[in-house]
Amino acid sequence: GAGVSQTPSNKVTEKGKYVELRCDPISGHTALYWYRQSLGQGPEFLIYFQGTGAADDSGLPNDRFFAVRPEGSVSTLKIQRTERGDSAVYLCASSRGMTETQYFGPGTRLLVL
Amino acid sequence: RKEVEQDPGPFNVPEGATVAFNCTYSNSASQSFFWYRQDCRKEPKLLMSVYSSGNEDGRFTAQLNRASQYISLLIRDSKLSDSATYLCVVNPGNTGKLIFGQGTTLQVKP
Numbered sequence: 001g002a003g004v005s006q007t008p009s010n011k012v013t014e015k016g017k018y019v020e021l022r023c024d025p026i027s028g029h030t031a032l033y034w035y036r037q038s039l040g041q042g043p044e045f046l047i048y049f050q051g052t053g054a055a056d057d058s059g060l061p062n063d064r065f066f067a068v069r070p071e072g073s074v075s076t077l078k079i080q081r082t083e084r085g086d087s088a089v090y091l092c093a094s095s096r097g098m099t100e101t102q103y104f105g106p107g108t109r110l111l112v113l
Numbered sequence: 114r115k116e117v118e119q120d121p122g123p124f125n126v127p128e129g130a131t132v133a134f135n136c137t138y139s140n141s142a143s144q145s146f147f148w149y150r151q152d153c154r155k156e157p158k159l160l161m162s163v164y165s166s167g168n169e170d171g172r173f174t175a176q177l178n179r180a181s182q183y184i185s186l187l188i189r190d191s192k193l194s195d196s197a198t199y200l201c202v203v204n205p206g207n208t209g210k211l212i213f214g215q216g217t218t219l220q221v222k223p
Contacts (some may be wrong), residue, residue: 031209032187033210033211035211039214040121040215041159041216042117042202042213042214043200043211043213044213045210045211045212048209050209051210055209057209064179091156095209098208098209099209101159102209102211103161104156104157106155106209107156
């Protein structure tokens with residue numbers, strides 16, 4: 001079946017701009033996660049949703065970052081006033097339930113110039 | 114101190130070699146443990162879960178030592194296709210949040 005999909009695959013933007021990154025989880029998966037991976041590092045947790053609600057947003061670095069999942073399926077990660085330090089691969093994952101195996105999407109490569 | 118620490122390597126080994134990776138974690142209350150594999154410019158994929166009793170999947174063996182807060186991965190008879198980054202992963206509280214190590218890079222040479 002279809003895996004986790006993320007769009008766009010690459011995004012180049014200028015410092016100060018607003019970006020939205022989209023994640024389509026595996027059908028039927030109730031839990032959805034966002035991670036950020038910088039070059040040479042492991043993924044870093046940002047936020048996860050159980051259904052429509054954010055169950056843990058402790059990894060969001062500051063209030064420029066926000067994520068939604070209004071219907072409990074697709075999620076959007078929103079970054080306001082982008083900074084060069086936001087450049088990274090943004091990974092989305094989904095799982096059947098909170099403690100089940102997480103399956104990752106291919107990521108969105110964000111470059112802030 | 115990082116929550117999950119790994120030697121980034123790289124580990125360069127010949128085909129057929131046995132190689133071991135280690136990882137330590139700081140949160141003694143951590144509930145579950147995994148090894149993920151990540152190929153260059155690809156997403157991480159679950160390689161195996163790690164259990165207290167140790168577990169094996171073909172050429173791969175994972176061990177957990179809760180007293181020392183230490184996790185290991187052993188790869189026997191290395192193949193060229195094993196070349197990748199191996200990520201040590203901890204779930205600190207049986208929630209959805211995974212904590213990843215930096216990853217250890219393995220390069221298997223002919």
